[in-house]
Amino acid sequence: MNQIKVFSPATVSNVACGFDILGFPIDSIGDEMIVRKTKKKSLVISNVTGYSVPLDIDKNVSTIAVKKMIEQLKPDCGFDFNIKKNIIPGSGIGSSGSSASASVYAINKLLGSPLSEIEMVTYAMKGEVASSITEHADNVAPALMGGLVMVKSISPLEILKLPTPKDLYCFVINPKIEVKTSYSREILPKEVKLKSATKQVSTFGSFVHSLHTEDYELLGRSLNDYLIEKHRKKLIPLFDQIKGIALNNGALGCSISGSGPSVFALTKGIEKANEINLLVSDLYKTSGYDFSTYVSKISENGVRTLSI
């Protein structure tokens, strides 16, 4: 195999109740990448289409992610990257995580799959760290593994695949304004009330319980964030209105996707997600901002091969 074309999904992370530790892929939007073996042992980004990202291999997360991997696997070739960047950077739906996961997955495949899933996550995180101040896995792990994924710990890295209820769908709106992950992390307080922390602990616990018992009502009562949303929502035009519409129209929960500005809602069944899509799109047209929306099943699929 000398060439591979892969699709790597966007991801919703945090998911209201699991700041920095929970995420899932959005199956209907993702980056595409063609990676080709080259004789010369180097990394080259020969082409980028879609949204603009650096061609410099020391600045592009796709190549940053695979540098350490290549150092350790020592392949007898180089790699050329042709990137179709479909996810706008700074969108809060795992743009850099998607690119980092795509390149790690592609090169692993081209080299005969020497790496385990957890090793791939480790390398992809190296790319992520370039676009964020802290190392986190809640975008790359769901992008690589699919389904609802929680990061138990970063050091040592431990990832748990949670059960994904089969009727779970998401609606996502991505306002086309950039919120830098680093900035939206800076505005968070270093300390939180013990009482709020305790509430968040129980809320995440009941979320995990609801997945195992496939209890959608409990799931809905568990999609709450007491630590982060109040600080970040001011960066997002019409956030409260979007959330109001979602919750008044049957969403199980609604909050900020990643560090924003994207906002997601989860629903039982696709109909409610489609309905919320229509209503929120109507609202957002009045905001003056450009935007995209997505409706997707919470898919068990992560990154995948499109062709070889």
Added chain:
Amino acid sequence: MNQIKVFSPATVSNVACGFDILGFPIDSIGDEMIVRKTKKKSLVISNVTGYSVPLDIDKNVSTIAVKKMIEQLKPDCGFDFNIKKNIIPGSGIGSSGSSASASVYAINKLLGSPLSEIEMVTYAMKGEVASSITEHADNVAPALMGGLVMVKSISPLEILKLPTPKDLYCFVINPKIEVKTSYSREILPKEVKLKSATKQVSTFGSFVHSLHTEDYELLGRSLNDYLIEKHRKKLIPLFDQIKGIALNNGALGCSISGSGPSVFALTKGIEKANEINLLVSDLYKTSGYDFSTYVSKISENGVRTLSI
């Protein structure tokens, strides 16, 4: 039915990873209570044996707990309480929770069981609040319901019964020094690091996941507390040594029971719990403090009728 004799178990709350929200009963120690209907519509504590608790019905948690209940159920009789107080107050193993649960359960039975489990928990909490600054349900809920129980929220009260892995045992040591719940709450910080809160959220999430998947190793890696233990452990003689012995001898985890001074360890199988019991007892004899130890299955049984 004019009289009932009940047993109400001691409980381990917090359980390392679930401060204020998680608990389970210790089947081998609990308060006993004989409650008798009386013609005169009043509450009387006619006898207390074992550890000393107030005879005054406005100061004893057993009677405080049932006052509101009686106001609302309006029974055509009064009640006489004969309390065998086996759990030392201020021990950290739910002494007041046991008494409060016993009286609520007993009177509910004597009146033909008009209350649901969650209603019983609500009333029993009224007794608990008398011995603590904040209202909490992580002792009375497991005492009344049995098994591993989590408190999703206090207001509105929502309790979840978690699956209890069948080979789970606990060892508990109760040093005979009193630590007032109110004091051990005062020494806690009002705020905690966001990073520690996030760690606790993921740790509790993985704990719940481990119960559903019956993964004892993950359960062990989830019995950690990043918020509370470091502040309270200084109130407990030889805490670090007890924990060292437990973890070096196969315990899945070890931490403070409730607000201390009791310390618990969880094990897979009874043998390890017995072994830890011997070793910790040997250590504690050197401390100069009197103490008791208990080994118990994490039982699905909570409070129960001994005779009628």
